[in-house]
Amino acid sequence: MNLNNHSNNRIVSGMRPTGHLHLGHYHGVLKNWIELQHSYECYFFVADWHALTTHYEAPHGIEQNVWDMLVDWLAAGVSPHAATLFIQSRVPEHAELHLLLSMLTPLGWLERVPTYKDQQEKLREKDLATYGFLGYPLLQSADVLIYRAGGVPVGEDQVAHIEITREIARRFNHLYGREPDFEEKAAAAVKKMGKKNAKLFMSLRRKYLEQGDQEALEVAQALLESQQNISVGDRKRLFGYLEGSGKIILPEPQAMLTRAAKMPGLDGQKMSKSYENTIALRDDPDTVTRKIRTMPTDPARVRRTDPGEPEVCPVWQFHLVYSDEHVRQWVQEGCRSAGIGCLDCKQPVIDAVLRELAPIQERAAEYEQDPDLVRSIAAEGSEQARAAARDTLEEVRKAMGLAYK
Ligand code: TRP
Ligand code: SF4
Numbered sequence: 001m002n003l004n005n006h007s008n009n010r011i012v013s014g015m016r017p018t019g020h021l022h023l024g025h026y027h028g029v030l031k032n033w034i035e036l037q038h039s040y041e042c043y044f045f046v047a048d049w050h051a052l053t054t055h056y057e058a059p060h061g062i063e064q065n066v067w068d069m070l071v072d073w074l075a076a077g078v079s080p081h082a083a084t085l086f087i088q089s090r091v092p093e094h095a096e097l098h099l100l101l102s103m104l105t106p107l108g109w110l111e112r113v114p115t116y117k118d119q120q121e122k123l124r125e126k127d128l129a130t131y132g133f134l135g136y137p138l139l140q141s142a143d144v145l146i147y148r149a150g151g152v153p154v155g156e157d158q159v160a161h162i163e164i165t166r167e168i169a170r171r172f173n174h175l176y177g178r179e180p181d182f183e184e185k186a187a188a189a190v191k192k193m194g195k196k197n198a199k200l201f202m203s204l205r206r207k208y209l210e211q212g213d214q215e216a217l218e219v220a221q222a223l224l225e226s227q228q229n230i231s232v233g234d235r236k237r238l239f240g241y242l243e244g245s246g247k248i249i250l251p252e253p254q255a256m257l258t259r260a261a262k263m264p265g266l267d268g269q270k271m272s273k274s275y276e277n278t279i280a281l282r283d284d285p286d287t288v289t290r291k292i293r294t295m296p297t298d299p300a301r302v303r304r305t306d307p308g309e310p311e312v313c314p315v316w317q318f319h320l321v322y323s324d325e326h327v328r329q330w331v332q333e334g335c336r337s338a339g340i341g342c343l344d345c346k347q348p349v350i351d352a353v354l355r356e357l358a359p360i361q362e363r364a365a366e367y368e369q370d371p372d373l374v375r376s377i378a379a380e381g382s383e384q385a386r387a388a389a390r391d392t393l394e395e396v397r398k399a400m401g402l403a404y405k
Contacts, residue, residue: 022270177246
């Protein structure tokens with residue numbers, strides 16, 4: 001994915017601390033992160049404040065959930081050498097940005113986010129008519145904007161939150177990106193590109209602003225990106241100037257949609273803790289074996305001699321994730337002709353899941369035995385994240401008149 005070139009190749013994503021992760025998280029999120037961490041500058045964090053928005057009455061389990069989840073990330077292969085791993089509340093800059101953004105956030109924007117009413121309905125037993133819960137998407141916006149990230153890998157359910165993040169960034173830049181002498185400063189910065197490039201830049205800008213020529217915009221952005229003798233401040237000014245806005249202080253991030261998790265639960269529904277249909281990454285081999293052996297199958301196969309239909313069987317969904325063409329063929333034929341029994345059919349799935357989990361569990365055991373290591377990874381990651389967050393915050397404070405020198 002080609003991210004906005006002026007927002008570099010940083011990505012940010014967070015996960016609420018739900019404790020032990022399962023195969024749904026692994027196939028739906030973690031494998032994606034593990035791939036991304038080698039091509040992008042990644043910030044992955046545990047959203048413990050977000051957990052508090054819904055669990056403020058009983059926060060005691062959160063800490064253990066944070067450590068359990070971090071161990072699972074590490075065990076799955078999210079690497080502290082490739083990505084910055086941290087805990088949200090250890091980077092208080094998120095909170096300051098959240099506060100500052102709250103000043104310019106219209107209440108209606110938050111009330112209109114679909115998850116606001118949905119979750120209140122769904123979690124009826126909890127009183128979610130709180131200030132913190134209303135601010136959930138704004139806190140998420142701060143999580144992303146504090147790193148000036150270009151992309152946010154998330155599932156479909158989070159798209160509305162990225163959308164409001166973009167709107168907040170736009171509003172912020174609109175309000176604070178126009179210094180009093182913006183036009184003069186931008187014109188002076190253009191000159192620094194040299195005569196030829198300056199002329200080209202201005203004509204591309206005109207093409208974009210007057211005719212909406214998207215390609216001209218992209219060429220101009222690339223041109224700007226390649227300039228060596230303009231300062232960071234001028235560069236931001238010019239990216240904004242190019243698009244007819246002020247200085248872009250907080251770039252708008254893009255949602256990087258993770259393809260829908262293809263990992264079904266043991267009962268064929270989506271794998272989720274609340275459906276009690278999960279295989280946890282740290283389930284021991286006996287538990288995994290038992291869970292798969294007791295999975296429901298095509299209800300038409302009452303007796304071993306009854307033929308079945310893979311399409312209506314949750315086990316078949318597992319074969320789609322784990323088995324090659326050869327095994328799938330064997331299942332299709334064996335099931336429809338009653339040539340194989342359901343336990344026969346499940347064995348290759350059991351073997352494949354155990355094979356997948358073995359190295360993960362081996363690493364998890366190492367981290368479990370060395371909790372200090374996990375703590376120091378989180379502490380170092382949090383410090384690293386703070387350094388990046390402080391840079392943004394400094395600019396934000398300046399833009400909002402809070403720089404006090
Ligand atoms: N709301 C996200 C979820 O429930 C978690 C989250 C918090 C997040 N802050 C974020 C995701 C920032 C991406 C970026 O899954
Ligand atoms: Fe399902 Fe396999 Fe049994 Fe067919 S043989 S019903 S696919 S478990």
